[in-house]
Amino acid sequence: MTSDTPPPVRPRRLLVRLGALAQLAAIAPVGLALFTIVLTFFGTGIGTILVLGFGLLLLIAALYIAWAASWLEHERVEGLYGYGLPPLRARTSGQPGFAGFLRTLWAQFTDAGMWRGIGSAAIATALGWVVIGAVWGVISGFALALSPLTGGTTGTFPLTAIPLTGGWIVVGGLFGALLSLGILFGVSLLDGVVTRGVLVPSREALLAEQARTAGVQRAGAVRASEVERTRIERDLHDGVQPRLVSVGMTLGLAQQKIDTDPAAAKTLIDEAHTSTKAAITELRQLARGIHASVLDDRGLDAALSALAARSHVPVSLDVRVDGRCSSIAEAAVYFVIAESLTNAAKHARATDVRVVVRSREEAPGTRVLWARVEDNGIGGATVAPGGGIDGIMNRIVAAGGTARLDSPVGGPTALEVSVPCAS
Structure with missing residues (x-):
């Protein structure tokens, strides 16, 4: 009993x-x-x-x-x-320099x-x-x-x-x-x-704080989506679109020569075929930048390993994550690291990047996903409206996290982000 x-x-x-x-x-x-x-x-x-x-x-x-x-x-x-x-x-x-x-x-x-x-x-x-x-x-x-x-x-x-x-x-x-x-x-x-x-806090204060936080996250999500849309448009305009136009022109020339010069037409068709495969590859990379399917299938560790393998800059990757976090948190951290590797290759002129990812328990029952990306480039990175770092900051804010950038002139550049696992 x-x-x-x-x-x-x-x-x-x-x-x-x-x-x-x-x-x-x-x-x-x-x-x-x-x-x-x-x-x-x-x-x-x-x-x-x-x-x-x-x-x-x-x-x-x-x-x-x-x-x-x-x-x-x-x-x-x-x-x-x-x-x-x-x-x-x-x-x-979350802002660099003395003013920050x-x-x-x-x-x-x-x-x-x-x-x-x-x-x-x-x-x-x-x-x-x-x-x-x-x-x-x-x-x-x-x-x-x-x-x-x-x-x-x-x-x-x-x-x-x-x-x-x-x-x-x-x-x-x-x-x-x-x-x-x-x-x-x-x-x-x-x-x-x-x-x-x-x-x-009183119930009214809690509701006011929740409303303020929700407003900040909403603004960050809207801003991040705008930055992401601008990036996609730019990549399409500068990469895939000219290549597809070139494929169309090449096929047009091949059509004109197919009766009079079959050999030249065949060569042009081969060029168009090669350009088409390159365009497909660029489209896949662009889609991967929007969302990595391996992130859902195999988790953050595998997705970051694939990202580091494709990087033009050597990457030292150290990921220690206990269990899975929410898809929003993992996607936010993945996006941050992907954009940071792109910036290190394009702008920082870095020759080495170190990426550290950890899952931490800040309070009982509260886990966060923490990441730090540091390169040995020239530094001087700033948060410019519409830029890559601006997109990072807004993406993290939208996920309810925090970000800190430290990039003195001459380097190195270090970016730390922390996102709630349950966001």
Whole structure:
């Protein structure tokens, strides 16, 4: 027989309460140290802002130390309460150069999630000192209550300077200990309420964020489709179309000579046949650029191996992917690598390309497909509207991922992308 009685939840709640108190006590000195460093760096950075390099370095350090404190608070709360908070990630503009770096700093500074975490960490630090004081109140209260057994006749009420004598020592000690235990219980409850109110977005905020993300992905998909259509039109106009026109003209000449000069007509037909096969090959390559059938049949590893084998530049391929991701994620990463290899051959004048692909677990139940393509070319790649890199960026955004380009003049050029496996 099986019982339909649900498992008890009180032990779990008790462990959460005790865990919250232990974490708050540990956070108190750590949080105080972090906030002291942040405020010191920020104040010194503002004061020395005229000394451009030194002041800016301190301000940047203060920003990312604050982000680290916020990340630590997010991880603490999610690990303890399991609210389902999204992992806090450092913001990036995804743009190269110094201007892109400044935009990254601004995006990080204006990140609402980071500031919510900082606020929650500040409250947790204050509550942590309350926990430490209350624990000391419990210890000193019981010690005071038991002091008559060792000959004690006087004392002070726990955590105060109120004097106690005679029989009031036991009463005051027990009351102080119970009061401190009540404070601990209240703080353990308050931590859960405060963290939920500060870190867990409201339903309206979640819907607004989902709408914003959907709008960004839609815009990226539209832009990526426009770039892809332009590329297909260009390849057809510059490659297949002239070749087919040439085939038509060659067959026309062969038709004129077939009665008077059969040998020349046969030669022209052979040329047309060769050009037709070349046009078919170009059409296949063009179709493969739109979607690789081997990607569906054999997966990303096999598709990238075939892509590397056709590359005009030697490719060092390192793919370690556990299982399959969604077709959208795999197609996006395949497109990124294919376009990067084309750019390395046509524009970067590279002689070697390294491609690394990994599947990573960023949070429990959340896998991403990460890829990095690096060539030893001349560098200086930029995101030009309608260009290949613009298409890459929009394709990744449409899949819900992120992309980062690093291409200083003189090389090397490195492109990193990360796409959710379930996109």
